Amino acid sequence: MVEYTGIVSVTATGSVLEQEIVIKEVRTKAERMTFVDFPNRFYRHDPHYVPSFFGDDMADWDEDKNPAFEYCEVRSFLAYRGDEVVGRIGAILNHAANEKWGTKRMRFSQADFIDERAVSSALFGAVEDWAREKGMDAVHGPLGFCDLDREGMLVEGFGRRSMFYTYYNHPYYAEHLTELGYVKDADWIEHLIPLNGWDDPNYIRLKRISDAMLRRTGFHKVGIKSKRDIRPYIRKAFELVNIAYADLYGVVELNEAQINKYTNKFLPLVDPDYCCLIVDDNDDLMGFGVGAPSVSDAMIKNRGHLFPLGWIPVLRALRKNDTLDLFLIAVRPELQKTGVNGIIMEHLFTGCNKNGIRHAETGPQLELNTSVHTQWKMFGIEPHKRRRCFIKKLTARGTDDE
Numbered sequence: 001m002v003e004y005t006g007i008v009s010v011t012a013t014g015s016v017l018e019q020e021i022v023i024k025e026v027r028t029k030a031e032r033m034t035f036v037d038f039p040n041r042f043y044r045h046d047p048h049y050v051p052s053f054f055g056d057d058m059a060d061w062d063e064d065k066n067p068a069f070e071y072c073e074v075r076s077f078l079a080y081r082g083d084e085v086v087g088r089i090g091a092i093l094n095h096a097a098n099e100k101w102g103t104k105r106m107r108f109s110q111a112d113f114i115d116e117r118a119v120s121s122a123l124f125g126a127v128e129d130w131a132r133e134k135g136m137d138a139v140h141g142p143l144g145f146c147d148l149d150r151e152g153m154l155v156e157g158f159g160r161r162s163m164f165y166t167y168y169n170h171p172y173y174a175e176h177l178t179e180l181g182y183v184k185d186a187d188w189i190e191h192l193i194p195l196n197g198w199d200d201p202n203y204i205r206l207k208r209i210s211d212a213m214l215r216r217t218g219f220h221k222v223g224i225k226s227k228r229d230i231r232p233y234i235r236k237a238f239e240l241v242n243i244a245y246a247d248l249y250g251v252v253e254l255n256e257a258q259i260n261k262y263t264n265k266f267l268p269l270v271d272p273d274y275c276c277l278i279v280d281d282n283d284d285l286m287g288f289g290v291g292a293p294s295v296s297d298a299m300i301k302n303r304g305h306l307f308p309l310g311w312i313p314v315l316r317a318l319r320k321n322d323t324l325d326l327f328l329i330a331v332r333p334e335l336q337k338t339g340v341n342g343i344i345m346e347h348l349f350t351g352c353n354k355n356g357i358r359h360a361e362t363g364p365q366l367e368l369n370t371s372v373h374t375q376w377k378m379f380g381i382e383p384h385k386r387r388r389c390f391i392k393k394l395t396a397r398g399t400d401d402e
Contacts, residue, residue: 019081019082020081021079021080021081021086021116021118021119021122022079022080022081022122023077023078023079023080023122023123023125023126024077024078024080025075025076025077025126026061026075026076026077026078031078032058032061032062032076033058034078034085035061035076035078035088035090035110036054036057036058036061037054038078038085038087038088038112039051039088039110039112039168040054040303040304042112042114043168044303046168047161047300048158048159048160048161048162048168049162049168049300050161050162050163050164050168050296050299050300051164051299051300051302051303051304052150052164052165052299052304053164053265053299053304053306054303054304054305055305055306056265057110057304060144060145060149061074061076061090066145066261067255067257067258067260067261068094068145068146068258070255070257071094071095071096071252072092072093072094072095072096072145073092073093073095073134074090074091074092074093075090075091075127075130076088076089076090076091076110077089077090077091077123077126077127079113079119079122079123081119086113086114086116086119087111087112087113087114087119087120087122087123088110088111088112088113088123089108089109089110089111089112089113089123089124089126089127090108090109090110090111091106091107091108091109091126091127091130091131092106092107092108092109092143092144092145093106093107093131093134093136094107094143094145094252096252096253097250097252100252101250103138104135104136104137104138105131105136105137105138105139105140105391106127106128106130106131106134106136106138106139106140107139107140107141107142107143107144108124108127108139108140108141108142108143109141109142109143109144109149109150110142110150111123111124111141111142111153111173112169113173113176115170115172115176117176117179120176120177120180121180124139124177124180127139128392128394131394132394132396136394137393137394138391138392138393138394139182139391139392139394140185140389140390140391140392141153141389141390142167142389143250143389146251146252146254146258147245147248147250147251147252148254148258148262150165150166150167151167151188151250151364151387151389152166152167152187152188152364152387152388152389153167153169153173153174153177153387153388153389153390154167154168154169154173154385154386154387155174155187155386155387155388156385156386157190157384157385157386158170158171160384160385161296162296163294163296163325163361163363164295164296164299164325165325165327165363166190166363166364166387167387174388174390177390180392181392182390182391182392183390183391183392184388184389184390184391185388185389185390185391186249186250186366186367186368186388186389187366187367187386187387187388187389188364188365188366188367188386188387188388188389189364189365189366189367189373189383189385189386189387190361190362190363190364190365190383190384190385190386190387191361191362191365191373191376191381191382191383191384192359192360192361192381192382192384193359193360193361193362193376193379193381193382194358194359194379194380194381194382195349195352195353195357195358195359195360195379196358197353197358198353202378202379202380203346203349203353205378206342206345206346206349206378207346207350209339209342209346210342210343210345210346210347212339213338213339213340213342213343214343217286217338217340218280218281219278219279219280219286219340219343220278220279221276221277221278221279221343221347222277222278222279224272224275224277225272226272227267227270227272229272230267230270230272230275230277231267233277233285233288234259234263234267235259236284236285237277237285237288237290237328237330238254238259238262238263239285240285240287240288240330240331240332241254241328241330242254243330243332243333244330244331244332244333244336245330248366248369249366249389250389266290266292266327269292269295269318270290270292271292271293271318271351273350273351273354273355274290274291274292274293274324274348274351274352275288275289275290275291276288276289276290276343276344276347276348278340278343278344286331286332286335286340287329287330287331287332287335287340287341287343287344288328288329288330288344289326289328289329289330289344289345289347289348290327290328290329291324291325291326291327291348291360292318292324292325292327293317293318293319293320293321293323293324293325293355293357294317294321294323294324294325294361295314295317295318295325296323296325297313297317298310298313298314298316298317299314301313302314321355321357322356322357322358322359323357323358323359323360323361324348324351324352324357324359324360324361325360325361325363326348326360326361326362326363327363329341329344331344336371337371341375342375345375348360362376364385364387367386
């Protein structure tokens, strides 16, 4: 068993006790359950934290269930103070990303810890030691196995509720990383978009743009009445994601098994009112957008567990809501500045007006991807959260710049 120790001083009944922080590698299913459930217990009284799907997180660290293990090596660690779990961290060696980007980096993922420097130092020390052992020259994150996983540590927007597919963390996390020698490598921004119904001048303008684009291009929207109408286009959609997102930070191409995985994860949440598929006369996909009513409140109620009865609040949230979560929008690269995005936005926001939704929330979007941010400006957006990928260059153990 891998262990890495640090020392933390704890004051109790007027005396100072030294307790060892022990980092243990997760080996068993029971330990993996502890690893996945740690943030649910840690943030159980924080109204801004939203659990993710527990079963999905369990599967992510199971080599028999996560197809990313085809090109990734992983380890996950728990921090103990006595018998108490006080932190966790995952480490992902993504060979496909390193090969694509010409790097030698280890990713850290799902890092959570109490506000004790000895705990964070021991957790990141374990990841950095493994990175050195594997010949890596840097550690960066938080990142997942691929771009559709959670990424980015929250650095602004702590008073806003999270989404089920994004991280939430305390403000002190970033302070710990800075002290450990980590610096900014990339930021993502999340926007809250106000929607004011059919009479909203911004919506009316968007409708005119969309109608004009459809006439000018000759493209058309696929008629979608049920999820069965979506399935024939799923593979085309993910092929388009691989093309449209190829140059974004840390992105690697999704393989066939991953496409099946994320289809099974997100498709049950999708309503035809919030799915737009744009095709040409040959039925080739030019762009698409998909969202779903927010399940954040439901996930708080069921703590991320769908069974035995956790699916009930999720189903209610999908039927009646005032907020739309935007999952994916992708347009062919040669069409990204032509207004095709407007067709997608108009379709999604028409669905919102139809169902009484008054806000749309984007997922994390790279700070430097200005064309994406610009598309929302006509709606008076509020950039209400910021996430950060940190990086630390590694040297020999004990000589890193802190």
